């Protein structure tokens with residue numbers, strides 16, 4: 001017999017949130033922003049991450065972007081497409097070539 005884990009998982013988020021506000025720590029909002037903010041947003045349209053260099057962002061050529069996201073799936077800037085770290089990873093997966101780590 002399997003344990004009914006679904007209920008446990010579903011309740012987890014609400015519980016965690018409640019715990020936060022219950023702890024009475026209001027300094028959180030000023031001390032640290034929950035997510036690191038960059039200046040360059042990822043050029044992939046359905047991605048809301050940042051493509052700053054210090055956050056692992058890369059720039060791809062338009063041809064490369066089309067290969068993975070299709071025309072219209074990205075936003076180009078000056079002939080390049082800035083992508084965040086995870087989008088770059090995705091692209092790299094799609095384009096396994098001789099460029100290996």
Ligand SMILES: [Zn+2]
Pocket residue numbers: 042043044047048049050083084085086087088
């Ligand atoms: Zn991205």
